[in-house]
Amino acid sequence: MLLMPPTLPQLIHPRRHGDARGWFTETYNRDTFAALGITCTFVQDNHSLSAHAFTLRGLHFQTPPRAQDKLVRCIRGRIFDVAVDVRKGSPSYGQWVSAELSADNGDQLFVPVGFAHGFLTLESNCEVVYKCSDTYASEADGGIAWDNVGIAWPLPVGIMPELSGKDRCQPTLADFDSPFPYDGRPLAPLA
Template sequence: MKIIPRRLEGVFEIRLSPLSDHRGLFMRTYDESILSSYGIHRHWVQENQSVTIRKGTIRGLHFQYSPSSESKLVRVAAGAVLDVFVDLRKDSPTFGEWDSLELSEDNRAMIYIPRGFAHGFCTLCDHCTVQYKVDREFSAANDGGIRWNDPSIAVRWPTETPILSDKDKNLPTLDMFISQNKELDTA
């Protein structure tokens, strides 16, 4: 397992190291002691899986308001996605900036996203399965998001005409998020 800090502080790319032989492969997808040595171990309380059937589907950009803000550990079990994360920590020098990483069953990369970020992904092929651990239970009352195509963030998605849920089509802009003056817990 190789841990690589990303450009946005607190986000880490994790490269898995499979062992292969004539039967297939084995790989450790979680190692508490390795992650703890980088300060990124969390008490994971849920593991979720989403299955998306069509290429060009965007899910996100989602987050949870305080007191339900969550860290995520994301990986792709089948297919490939462009995983996107936006810094919403109002005191951060990179507030409103985004970064991305391709996650796929072939590259075996994972991403650790701390509290205080919006998260989403776009499928790069049909039939994608994304798994992610979170360190807080989902709260519908604290559910939030930022519009996928907010021009002030300007994420470079791999499609201009994505498949979207009605919820994701109608998420607020970053300016609307700022004007709400609600916090995302980052501890």
């Protein structure tokens, strides 16, 4: 069975309802997301804290049959969030889309199967939470190097991002044999 992304990456703008006390927002509703073409079932929530500005996490994915859709949001600080097309045979293979996600804007990025995901913190003490459509599986854990697909990371001149050991030695896109099939939909700009 081929795993097909249910949709392309999408930027979600949850509506906030505010008053003198603050605001309320619905960050996930199965029916609302289904109307957007996002019908996966989320089974795991992750939460990360990056203590330093310009910490880069990515570019990550899980391979089939344990591939993951992700719904990403930043609940403290600001991040530059990226999805890279890694679907074999895609005319937009290696191309990427990005969005600034922040606690202030409340936006979320849906990253479907077939796209590598990563983010760069733009402030200290950023917290990111994301839903996944499959649980973590070390045997399916994969990634590509953050610095070889032409992403315009908003790094100050002369600053290298803080990276994990794993992210320092990911393969290049040219050395990656993608297990993700192309579904006929090239990458499109985020709305």
